[in-house]
Amino acid sequence: MAETATQPSRSRDLDKLLLRPGNLVEPTFEPGPGLRDDLKEYVKVLVVGAGGLGCELLKDLALSGFRELEVIDMDRIEVSNLNRQFLFRVEDVGKPKAEVAAKRVMERVSGVNIVPHFARIEDKELEFYSNFSIIALGLDSIEARSYINAVACSFLEYDADDNPLEETIKPMVDGGTEGFKGHARVIKPGITPCFECTIWLFPPQVKFPLCTLAETPRTAAHCIEYAHLIKWDEVHSGKTFDPDDPEHMKWVYNEAVKRAELFGIPGVTYSLTQGVVKNIIPAIASTNAIISAACALETLKIASGCSKTLSNYLTYNGAQGLHTKVTEFVRERDCLVCGPGILVELDTSVTLEKFIGLLEEHPKLHLSKASITHRGKSLYMQAPPVLEEMTRSNLSLPLFELMGKISKDIVHATGTTIKNDKKTSSLIKLRVAFKGVDGVTDMDTAGGA
Amino acid sequence: MAEPKTKYDRQLRIWGDQGQAALEKASICLLNCGPTGSETLKNLVLGGIGSITVIDGSKVELGDLGNNFMVDESSVGQSKAKCVCAFLQELNDAVKAKFIEEYPEALIETNPSFFSQFTLVVATQLVEDSMVKLDRICREANVMLVFARSYGLTGLVRISVKEHTVIESKPDHFLDDLRLNNPWPELRRLAETTDLQVSDPISHKHIPYVIILVKMADEWAKSHGGNLPSTREEKKEFKDLLKARMIALDEDNYKEAIDASFKVFAPRGISSDLQQVINDGCAEVDSSSLDFWIMVAALKEFLAKEGGGEAPLEGSIPDMTSSTEHYVNLQNIYFAKADADFLAIEQRVRNILKKIGRDPNSISKAIIKSFCKNARKLKICRYRLVEEEFNSPILSELQKYLTDEDYSVAVGFYILLRAVDRFAANYNSFPGQFNGAMDEDISRLKITAVGLLGDLGCNGSTLTEDLINEMCRFGAAELHAVAALIGGIASQEVIKLITRQFVPMPGTFIFNGIDHKSQLLLL
Known part of the structure; x- marks a missing residue:
């Protein structure tokens, strides 16, 4: 060999990328041992979801130079996870995913610290999320993505010219898979489109019309949905259907079989019944591995600048040959989530209670039961009862005073909105400006709506 | 032990019992169990592959702990094949896992018949010379072969099989087989006996569009000398006729018929x-x-x-x-x-x-x-032997890639992945593998790459300095995230080959980890 071998080091391979200068890198890239140490010490990454993507992400990040990781997931391990969620074993079934995943990775990769959170993402304070440098999403639902996206975008601030302030940008990487297909994307709020800017990429799930189910069933799925959505309520007055209860599922299956026989429709099986009722998305290890690896690689690039960042949406399809494509989506100028925020102009006399009422009536918002936060401080919390009681006295005070008598500032409101006939938790960023203070013009107010 | 039906539920929904049975019958041989190889097998073991044999002659070093999840502190100094195999076995006790502590290059040289016992060989991190030899062995023995390699922010996956035929290719969007342009007598009879003009509005809007179209096409043919609509005007006229038959605005069956009318105009016969x-x-x-x-x-x-x-x-x-x-x-x-x-x-x-x-x-x-x-x-x-591709790539394609902006980085990496092997054969290490001598390695790699391009018949073509620099910076590093991605793709191709479902990728997949503009090169 031409050279003496370098000192044995755990970061033998990663060092090539982090310690050496490169030409195809981000302008921020500063190679050297300092960068490697900074990744270890100062870059905190949150992994949202400890499922098929989350397990892979934790492993990939732990082996990509990151030491400070946290993971949040509300689910417990099920047998059907074991074909891909490689951190779990048969004996782990029933345990919280986040806890087992964190433990397994820490056992194998020494020096890595992973804090698990067995919790719903909505149950964490905004401040929890603000602690992370990057948020990596391994989720399977649109609602959860939408929520985390809003959280990350809520930290974003704009200067007077509506340019995003660099230090307030909370980058996200997001992955998703279905069968042999998947996507990986990088979201830098304020710079690249946020999840909400391109929400059309996720068309809502098609539902069968109730009259088809009730009157003209044609497919096995129609028979199953009839049993699930119509017959169940007819027979079990008041008892809610629980898809995780095998007795309930069995009942739906039997009813679907009866209906299919009545109409001469083939194809009702127990497996199909589960698939239709639970809307099961087929999932395999290989696709999750590919998509998570792409997300982890992008996380490393965002944190270190060691190569160019994906701009900004990668699709992968391995079903017919192999197709990958990078698309550069553009931001929605008026995005309610990552834009500069909805302007609400108020009189200085408006109380917090009145303000909460205005949010419910606001034509663009329709936000009910809002909790209000200003600069990390809770002004009013709807729940839990202890906090509600503590903040209740604020309701009668003018918002202007509660916000420290400044002319304008960002306020966050969390509450519920109705989307596609479904109640959803929403987090909305508002630019509150007070009329008659510091030259704010007295124009049309949001309160008038 | 978990109930296999439940454990594999999410994948059975993709490849069914038959696909699963094929996987459970397959025996896979892995050459080199660095992260690329280990991750490939991990995905197959989780899915319940029949048996695996891990072949690697090296011992675990400290540096391996930084890129391979399947070795840990206690593995240092031990056989890598043994440690990786033990971890993989832990993932799924239904899989028969064994290892052989030997260098793949040695096996290829001394015991070629060894490979004939396997369904498929996954060969990772092999240099060109070993690839060529192994390819000939596997082709001869009729054993499927998948190459996978990670190298810095690039890498490749290449299948080598003489012929792979697929019955269940399962395309996503494929025109349904309704024969509306060529109905057989029974279908035609069903349409004839259905009254489209039924007066009851509920019945009217519940006649399936298939019947509407067969009947209307028949009527059209009768008044047009036996021909179906073919010109743009005729097609429009046909749709207008359909629209005229609607008796209410909410008749979804007629809307479906109008949307599907192109199926009547489609040419007959096979694709x-x-x-x-x-x-x-x-x-x-x-x-x-x-x-x-x-x-x-x-x-x-x-x-x-x-x-x-x-x-x-x-x-x-x-x-x-x-x-x-x-x-x-x-x-x-x-x-x-x-x-x-x-x-x-x-x-x-x-x-x-x-x-x-x-x-x-x-x-x-x-x-x-x-x-x-x-x-x-x-x-x-069908796949060419890698030797044929290496010696005489399809020149017109290669030249097209070299001048196409979308392909230039990927084809650059393709050339450089071969050039680093030539480099290693000449200088006993990969460019930039060790610190120091970086500038010298860069100019040597450039000369090697230009020489290779010349040998392939692309005189005058060059690669960008930036890319050559990057390749030297990579210094043959096997980064975990890249290995996991390459291994993920390799395992997915293995699954398609073994289940004989879906369509394996053609050509060589070149991973571009800089901006993810990866490409398939058909050479």
């Missing part, structure tokens, strides 16, 4: 893809022909005889606005025709088998049925 399969030399069968080609030969006869130019009917119909009764009737008619076509093909298969001196029942009914159902979607994948 050019299927025509190519029929014309393939292998369709001239003899006693050594594969079952697949015997069925193709039967299909060819069928097309000329009973089929009248059409492939056997698939037999299933999509959901559409309809009363249950109409829909079930329609389903039965499609099913009956598909069954009749199947019987005709089956008869031909049995006759051909007899003629070539084989047991007429050696191909099962179930397989012939599946063949008929998927006849329009048959796929054949």
Whole structure:
């Protein structure tokens, strides 16, 4: 060999990328041992979801130079996870995913610290999320993505010219898979489109019309949905259907079989019944591995600048040959989530209670039961009862005073909105400006709506 | 032990019991168990592959702990193959896992017959010379081979199999087989006996669009000398006729009919893809022909005889606005025709088998049925020997890639991945593998790459300085995230090859980890 071998080091391979200068890198890239140490010490990454993507992400990040990781997931391990969620074993079934995943990775990769959170993402304070440098999403639902996206975008601030302030940008990487297909994307709020800017990429799930189910069933799925959505309520007055209860599922299956026989429709099986009722998305290890690896690689690039960042949406399809494509989506100028925020102009006399009422009536918002936060401080919390009681006295005070008598500032409101006939938790960023203070013009107010 | 049906539920929904059975019968050999190889096997072990044999001669070093999840602190100094194998076994006790502590290069040189016992070999991190030798061995022994390599922010995956035929290619969007442009007598009769002008509005809007279109096409043909609409004006006129038959605005069945009217205008007969399969030399069968080609030969006869130019009917119909009764009737008619076509093909298969001196029942009914159902979607994948590709790539393609902006980085990496092997053969290490001498390595790699391009017949082509610099910066590093991605792709291709479902990738996949503009190169 031409050279003496370098000192044995755990970061033998990663060092090539982090310690050496490169030409195809981000302008921020500063190679050297300092960068490697900074990744270890100062870059905190949150992994949202400890499922098929989350397990892979934790492993990939732990082996990509990151030491400070946290993971949040509300689910417990099920047998059907074991074909891909490689951190779990048969004996782990029933345990919280986040806890087992964190433990397994820490056992194998020494020096890595992973804090698990067995919790719903909505149950964490905004401040929890603000602690992370990057948020990596391994989720399977649109609602959860939408929520985390809003959280990350809520930290974003704009200067007077509506340019995003660099230090307030909370980058996200997001992955998703279905069968042999998947996507990986990088979201830098304020710079690249946020999840909400391109929400059309996720068309809502098609539902069968109730009259088809009730009157003209044609497919096995129609028979199953009839049993699930119509017959169940007819027979079990008041008892809610629980898809995780095998007795309930069995009942739906039997009813679907009866209906299919009545109409001469083939194809009702127990497996199909589960698939239709639970809307099961087929999932395999290989696709999750590919998509998570792409997300982890992008996380490393965002944190270190060691190569160019994906701009900004990668699709992968391995079903017919192999197709990958990078698309550069553009931001929605008026995005309610990552834009500069909805302007609400108020009189200085408006109380917090009145303000909460205005949010419910606001034509663009329709936000009910809002909790209000200003600069990390809770002004009013709807729940839990202890906090509600503590903040209740604020309701009668003018918002202007509660916000420290400044002319304008960002306020966050969390509450519920109705989307596609479904109640959803929403987090909305508002630019509150007070009329008659510091030259704010007295124009049309949001309160008038 | 977990109930396999439940454990594998999410994948059974993709490849079914038959696909799973194929995986459980397969035996896989892995060469080199760095992160690329380990991650490839991990994905296969989780899915319940039959057996794995891990081959690696090296001992675990400290540096391996930084890129391979399957080794840990306690593994340092031990056989890497042994440690990786033990971890993989922990993932799934249904898999038979074993290891051999030996360098793959040595096995390739000294014991080529070793590889013939496997269904498929996954060869990772091999240099060109070993790739070429192993490829010849596997081709000879009829063993499927998948190469995978991670190198800094690039890498490759390449399948090498003489011929891979697929019946269940399972395309996502494929035109349903309704035969609206060429209905058979029973379908036509059903349409004739259905009254489109029924006065009850509920009945009117529950006549399935298939019947509406068959009937309207028939009426059209009668008044147009037996022809279907073909010009743009005629097509528009046909749609207007459909629209005129609506008696209310909310008649979804008529809306569906208008949207589907192109199926009436579509040309009859088989696609050019299927025509190519029929014309393939292998369709001239003899006693050594594969079952697949015997069925193709039967299909060819069928097309000329009973089929009248059409492939056997698939037999299933999509959901559409309809009363249950109409829909079930329609389903039965499609099913009956598909069954009749199947019987005709089956008869031909049995006759051909007899003629070539084989047991007429050696191909099962179930397989012939599946063949008929998927006849329009048959796929054949063939791969050149890597030696042929390396010595004489398809020059026109190579030159196109070199000048195409979308391909320039990927083809640059393709050339450089080969150049680093030449470099290593000359200088005993990869460019930039060790610190120091970086500038010298860069200029040496550049000369090597230019020389290689010249050998391939691309004199005058160059690669960008930036890319050559990057390749030296990579210094043969095997980064975990890149290895996990390359391993993920390799395992997915293995699954497609073994289940014989879906379509494996053609050519060489070149990963571009800089901006993810990866490409498939067909050389």
